[in-house]
Amino acid sequence: MALLDVKEMTQYFGGLCAVSEFSVSLEPGQMVALIGPNGAGKTTVFNLISGFYKPTRGDILFKGESIKGLKPHQVTGRGIARTFQNIRLWFEMTVLDNIRIAQHHALGYGLWDCFLRTPRYMQSERAIEDHAMDVLTRLGLREVAHEYPKNLPYGVQRMVEIARALSIRPALLMLDEPAAGLNSSDVEGLIKLIGDIHKDFGLTVWMIEHQMDVVMTLCSWIKVIDFGATIAEGGPAAIQNSPEVIKAYLGDDTI
Incomplete structure (x- = not known):
């Protein structure tokens, strides 16, 4: 069974067709890329999968069950985590708190437990913090756990956002342009980081990326869309x- 099976997903915004009959099947453990020119509909695809939009037509199956129409927190609870093209961290909270708060869907206590600081509350909070620190340690971020993201270099902020996504223990990690804004040395580090995450966490990774070094180094299968429609898919060489x-990338005069 495919981990994620998207079937002829179509999205209209008014009279504009942003995504047209998009289909993809991701197997457990794959590393796949979705590429295309700016405005091709790539982030819209990710927004549809993660519950920010409900597809006009088609279906989205995750672990064999439809997640079409679920809210983002419900999709997250099923085991899908994502990052964003523009970093979305809480900059006035510590790195550790950014990671801890991402686990809100898995809290083992209620409001009164919180007010009364019951044993169930204390045990759950300890478990959440221990898991957050474990993720930060595995990504080499333990030393910045008590720093504020606003005080960290841009490349480290990117890593913190990935750590936050990993903290929910996802089966599918979706990365929306993880190399955006990084310099060449940071991109090299990112390639190693994603490769290590894929191996160490045993994840399926699906990324949107414009940096072809990242895509061609890491991904075994690439899907290309333009104006919301699939124009090619296959291995890196193809x-x-x-x-x-x-x-699509360079214009008519290049071929």
């Missing part, structure tokens, strides 16, 4: 030599 992909 995509690099696809006339349709070259045309």
Whole structure:
């Protein structure tokens, strides 16, 4: 059974078709890329999968069950985590608190437990903090656990956002342009980081990325969309030599 099976997903915004009959099947343990020119509909696809929009048509199956129409927190609870193209951290909270708060869906206590600081509350909070510190340690971020993200370099902020996504113990990690804004040395570190995460956490990774070094190094399968429609898919070599992909990225005069 595929981990994620998207079937002819279509999304209209008014009269504009942002995504047209998009289908993809991700197997457990795969590392896959979704690429295309700016405005192609890539982030809209991720927003549909993660529950920010409900598809106009089609279906989204995760672990064999439809998640179409679920709210973002419900999708997260099923085991899908994502990052965003523009970093979305709580900059006035510590790195540790950013990681802890991402586990709100798995709290083992209620409001009165919180007010009365019951044993159930204390035990759950300890478990959440221990897990957050474990994730930060595995990503080499333990030393910045009590820092504020606003005081950290941009590349480290990116890593914190990935750590927050990993803290929910996802089966599928969706990365929306993780290399955006990084310099060349940071990109090299990111490639190693994502590769290590894929291996160490045993995840399926699906990324949107414009940095072709990242895509071609890490991904075994690449899907390309333009104007919301799929124009090519295949392995790195096939995509690099696809006339349709070259045309979409570089224009008619290049082929």
